[in-house]
Amino acid sequence: MALVTTAEVCDANPQLIVSGELRALQPIFQIYGRRQVFSGPVVTLKVFEDNVLIREFLEEKGNGRVLVVDGGGSLRCAILGGNPVVQAQNNGWAGIIVNGCVRDVDEINGCDIGVRALASHPVKANKKGIGEKHVPISIAGTRICDGEWLYADTDGIVFLDTQETGPGPKTSSHEMPETNGFEVLADLEKMKLNFEDFHYCIR
Numbered sequence: 001m002a003l004v005t006t007a008e009v010c011d012a013n014p015q016l017i018v019s020g021e022l023r024a025l026q027p028i029f030q031i032y033g034r035r036q037v038f039s040g041p042v043v044t045l046k047v048f049e050d051n052v053l054i055r056e057f058l059e060e061k062g063n064g065r066v067l068v069v070d071g072g073g074s075l076r077c078a079i080l081g082g083n084p085v086v087q088a089q090n091n092g093w094a095g096i097i098v099n100g101c102v103r104d105v106d107e108i109n110g111c112d113i114g115v116r117a118l119a120s121h122p123v124k125a126n127k128k129g130i131g132e133k134h135v136p137i138s139i140a141g142t143r144i145c146d147g148e149w150l151y152a153d154t155d156g157i158v159f160l161d162t163q164e165t166g167p168g169p170k171t172s173s174h175e176m177p178e179t180n181g182f183e184v185l186a187d188l189e190k191m192k193l194n195f196e197d198f199h200y201c202i203r
Contacts, residue, residue, distance in 0.1 A: 006155045016160075025097075025157040026140040029116040032102060033085070033095075038114035039151040040066040040094035042159070044144060047131035048072040049100075051079045051124075057133075058084045062093030066114075066150045070137035071100025077123040080115070082107030089113040095152060099139045114152055 009022070016022035043065050047053055049072075057067055067088070071079045080096065082104030088096060088111075095114030101121035102108060108115055134146045142159070149160040 006151055006153050006158050009151065009158060020143075021161040023142050023144075023159045023161075025142050025159075027156055028118060028140055029097070029157065030119060031154065032105060032108045032115040032117060033111050033113045034109065035095065035112055035114040037153045038066065038095040039149065040064045042144060042146060042148045042150050043067050044070070044135060044137050044146045045131060045133055046070045046135055046137050047079060049074050049077050049079065050126045050128050050130050051081075051084070052127050052129035053131040053133065054080060055084050055087075058088040058091065058093060058096075060091065062088060062091045064092060064094045066095040066097065066152075067093060068097040068137065068139075068144055068150065069099060070139055070144075071098055073118065073140075074100050075119060075121065077101065077125045078103035078121045079125045080117065081124070082111075085111050085113060085115060095150070097139075097150070097152075097157065116152065116157065 006024070010017060010024065013022050041064070043057065045053055045057060045067060047069060054067070054069060069079065078101040080098050080100075080102045085096065085108045093113060095116070098115070098117040100117065101119050102115065102117040103120055103122055103124070105120045136143065136145045138144070144159055145161070147162075149162050151158050151160070
């Protein structure tokens, strides 16, 4: 087995980029956490300067999932801090993507989990519990839906729309094992790098 990068995924699947089934986030995110390469089924959340629902999600068992939070791109406060990230690590989340800010950066960088955010900010968020779970979101013009697959490395972040691809059986995101990366056969031509190939080769 050999590690395949997000760049190789994009190079091998130009038709999926054109169709919109393979989408890359704009390069606006900073890398935090010890896990620089991660992947998993997406769970979406939409909030604005409020972190109550984020904490509620991360208190659940992650089972290798990735929480993708549309925080509206706010740079006025941090909606994710060190304590929830530690909890996410302990509960088996593969990663957290935040369209907003984080704080407690040193603590986050000590955690074995992948975290992406726009920036760091010392001011804490509100705690009103307002937001929407499991809804389609848009981050910097990229559509993201609950249940899609995310792959992240130091080159960037891509989303794969597995719900519309491949003849094989689908696996519930809640049944997926924890993963800290994605591995596929090195022979990209043989693999054809379709979504089901990734799906079955995730460890």
